[in-house]
Amino acid sequence: MKTKLIMVFLVYVIILNHLHATAQNHKNLDRDYVKKDSILWNEYEKRMDSIVRNIADRQKRKVDLIANLDETNRKNKELAISFKNSIGGIERIFMTRAQFSKTELKNVLESTSLRVRKTSAFKAIQDHLKIDQIKIGDLWPEHLMIVDTANLPIRLQKNITNIIIYNGSGMSDCMGESNRSELNKLAKDAQFSSRAKIYLFYNTENINTLKNINAKFNDHLAYTSDLTGDYSKFKIAMGSQAIPTVYIFNSDGKLEAIQLGVEDIITKWQNK
Structure with a gap:
């Protein structure tokens, strides 16, 4: 009986240690993403400031600013994908969903962890995949209900x-x-x-x-x-x-x- 109790206790300790280690790994992953994301955007702002200060020609400045943004967006997307199992990473993927094809997004979701699949961001990406986003020439989406400050439904006014x-x-x-x-x-x-x-x-x-x-x-x-x-x-x-x-x-x-x-x-x- 004593041996069985010891075995149960040891199993319990192992489970607790595993849960603690998993939680710590999640914290480290989330922290690492936030750190790298911060570095990325700080570098973007520094380059932007440098372009504005050092390039007098407006057209050249505009071209360089756009190139800086495009390069940062590319790195931002890659970083979010590599940290898709962090909370910040999956949130960023939702925020930048227009930069992904729906096939890309589907593949990302299929390779995420259980923890991430419980997040609001993950579920929002799923919703994004299920419907066609509005495009030029479309009517107002019938399933969308918006209200005013009196909580009364808003209908787009006709003929204006x-x-x-x-x-x-x-x-x-x-x-x-x-x-x-x-x-x-x-x-x-x-x-x-x-x-x-x-x-x-x-x-x-x-x-x-x-x-x-x-x-x-x-x-x-x-x-x-x-x-x-x-x-x-x-x-x-x-x-x-x-x-x-x-x-x-x-x-x-x-x-x-x-x-x-x-x-x-x-x-x-x-x-x-």
Whole structure:
């Protein structure tokens, strides 16, 4: 009996040691990814600063800045794949999903660990693979339901241009104060309002958070969300990544353009 108890105890100790070692390996993996990711983007920013400081010719500077970004994006993708079994790695793969073919993404998911398969990022990538993302000429996805600050469903208005601006979590105003001010001027203009409507979309799970973002800026823009959080159904269906991303639906309800940044729409509508 005593021998059996000793054996049970030893097995228990072995299991505990294995679990501890596994947990430590996970921590090390997550920490290593964060460290290497930080180094990558710090190097990108240093090169960007150097280009801006040292290259006077605007066209040459633009070419070098784009080349720097392209090279960093390539390394970013490779790093995320090599750390696909870390939490940060799988999250980065979701964030950069547009850089992958769906076949590539499927292959990545099939080779991930059980721990990663339980994450929201993994499940969001699965959702991305299941549906076709919106493309130019498409109507608004019928399965998407977005609401305003009163938690009432939003329907795109007929016979006018509907402008939807994906603005992330709302933790920071990536549009910039001056751009937001110009958009607000447009929204207040009666002539503009008869021809177009501007909606700002935010990732949140809580209607009160949406209300707080609205109250913070206190402007005439329409604040909306689908209340499904960081891995929102909107974000997946619309292929949203960078902020702000602008989706322009024409008076026929079809997607006319997808643009990064709001400057072009401000200029266009100010000149109409």
